[in-house]
Amino acid sequence: MKRPFAAALTLCALATSMAWAQSTAPAATAEPTDPKATEQWEPVPKIVTPGAQDSAPPSDAIALFDGHDLSQWEASKDHSPAHWNVHDGVMTVDKTTGNIQTKRHFRSYQLHLEWRVPKDITGEGQARGNSGVFLASTGPGDEGYEVQILDSWKNTTYVNGQAASIYKQAPPLANAMRPPGEWQTYDVVWTAPVFAADGTLKSPAYVTLFHNGVLVQNHTQLAGETFYIGKPRYKPYDAAPIKLQAHGDHSQPISFRNIWVRPLD
16 A cells, blocks of 8 residues: 555656656647638649640740751750651651750750651560650760660560660650551650759659550659669769760661650749
8 A cells, every 4th residue: 555645646646647648748739610721822833724735835845856857856966966867747867966955944844856767667575666765965975874675566675675764764654656667656754863963863864654554654763864874873963955865776777756845943
């Protein structure tokens, strides 16, 4: 049996503890009764007029290739005028002149482009209509962040090298390839990496990609730039051109049409 003094001391401590707990408990939040309390009125989104079809450029897009000329492009190796072949509203890779890139530099953006491998394409694996779109070109050669272009219609290769892969990093979620001779569509949302003043990475790059309307890269985080040999890694840059690859394989060259971009920052 506790002594009276000890019992009183215990009761006093218990009461103090309960009072402290009550004083520190969060106050109940009253549910709003006015629907206007959760309405946002500013800032008002800008008006963007969509194209007549989903593939047509909206009113705020920059036309990179509209079927007429290569005035928006230059040779990656020396910044001279681009000399790929323009014919019948399309441009076709000229492997003798090398990669081409946009004259303008971009950070994050939305990109639309359409590409086609010849109907009579030959070869297999990576030697079957190989090209690529570098979402940020950081050098004159094959440096940057590459989405693979390849004929993946009944063509077996390593999965992080097939069409719509982030080359050597991330296979596509599905193979949405149409047969050779038909036009393929890429719709890309590119979130550029951010670097600190000392060159260290603050936030990585991300890619969302629809191939022929099918989601194949879902906000995929990149581990760095594309390398044919070795692990991907980052190197700092600010803004960069978009590059199209003139791959050195011997299969028939790729054609492009209807390329436009919407800067997002």
